[in-house]
Amino acid sequence: MEHTYNGMPASDLTNVAWRKSRRSNSQGNCVEVAELADGSVAVRNSRFPDGPALIYTRAEMRALVLGVKDGDFDGLLN
Template sequence: MEQTYNGMPATDLAGARWRKSRHSNSQGNCVELAELPDGSVAVRNSRFPDGPALIYTRDEIRALVLGVKDGEFDGLVV
């Protein structure tokens, strides 16, 4: 795999298997995540699958998921 970087086109992530939450809606209002071969995780907007991908470490994703589970971001969703 070529070098990955934040903002690279999601389509350049060869072999990425994108997953989205079963809670996403039919209008495509969701984000998708893909585990990359080096263990990092790519995130993209499902409405713009050819757009940029943000690349996070596993520790960064772990911190986000734990924060979501603990309700730390509930104020963002009204």
């Protein structure tokens, strides 16, 4: 697998399956995630699929998802 790093072009991540939320709107205003071979997770802006990808560990993604489920970021929606 290629060397991955934060900010690398998402288009450089080959053989990955990008997924987005079913809550994504038709204008494509969402983020997409892809599991990488080493278990880490890449995140990209769906409007700029060739733009930068942020690479997170499983532990970082777990903390984010659990925080979202717990409502830790609800204030960002107001």
